[in-house]
Amino acid sequence: MATILGVAPSPYVRKVILAHEFKQMPYQLKTVFPGSDDSEFRAASPLGKVPGYITDDGFAFSDSSVIIAYLERTNNQNNLYPQSANDYAKALWLEEYSDTKMTEVTAALYFQRVIGPLFFNHTIDETRCQELCDELIPPVLDYLESELQEDYFVGEQLSVADVSIGGGLINLFHADFQIDDIRWPKLSQYQQQFMSLDIVQNCIATEKTMFNQAKSS
Numbered sequence: 001m002a003t004i005l006g007v008a009p010s011p012y013v014r015k016v017i018l019a020h021e022f023k024q025m026p027y028q029l030k031t032v033f034p035g036s037d038d039s040e041f042r043a044a045s046p047l048g049k050v051p052g053y054i055t056d057d058g059f060a061f062s063d064s065s066v067i068i069a070y071l072e073r074t075n076n077q078n079n080l081y082p083q084s085a086n087d088y089a090k091a092l093w094l095e096e097y098s099d100t101k102m103t104e105v106t107a108a109l110y111f112q113r114v115i116g117p118l119f120f121n122h123t124i125d126e127t128r129c130q131e132l133c134d135e136l137i138p139p140v141l142d143y144l145e146s147e148l149q150e151d152y153f154v155g156e157q158l159s160v161a162d163v164s165i166g167g168g169l170i171n172l173f174h175a176d177f178q179i180d181d182i183r184w185p186k187l188s189q190y191q192q193q194f195m196s197l198d199i200v201q202n203c204i205a206t207e208k209t210m211f212n213q214a215k216s217s
């Protein structure tokens with residue numbers, strides 16, 4: 001069975017877990033924190049970033065986008081890459097946008113309000129939260145609203161764009177950021193639908209268990 005090295009609340013680990021769940025591929029999660037010196041982890045992830053990954057035949061590498069590309073090559077069910085060249089390019093672009101610009105701002109708020117206080121003894125910086133909520137996150141949501149089709153970001157079925165962007169929306173959910181359904185009606189509806197998927201509910205439940213353990217330790 002493949003091993004994901006990382007921590008469930010990481011947006012990039014979450015993305016890889018969701019991809020496995022969607023493609024119905026077995027995996028185990030081995031808890032490794034970012035920056036760990038664990039030699040098995042460093043062999044998979046020389047930069048010390050999570051997720052690292054070890055395939056069921058022992059091949060090790062890292063990066064959520066690379067892991068999903070590998071999954072698509074090795075398993076043909078529930079494809080996360082759209083068929084047409086244009087849709088494929090669009091899905092990869094939205095994955096990239098989510099992994100960079102969207103994560104930069106959503107993970108910053110998630111760190112301020114959840115990850116920092118629970119795991120790093122961090123005191124919430126309210127001025128930074130205000131800046132994120134009022135100035136930095138809204139333009140990202142404006143862009144996503146403009147790109148959203150009906151039920152999915154690309155085509156008629158879930159793709160790597162949804163797994164990636166949906167994961168970013170979970171950051172906002174954990175951080176108590178409400179997506180205003182007047183300003184972002186499609187995205188607000190999309191978030192509700194995405195979060196109601198069983199595979200997403202399971203991910204959120206695992207993450208909440210970790211939060212509760214951290215609270216009580």
Ligand SMILES: N[C@@H](CCC(=O)N[C@@H](CS)C(=O)NCC(=O)O)C(=O)O
Binds near residue numbers: 062
């Ligand atoms: N491009 C990488 C980014 C992974 C990443 O930045 N992970 C964060 C945790 S959410 C990390 O390990 N940060 C530690 C560091 O940057 O040293 C991916 O898609 O997997």
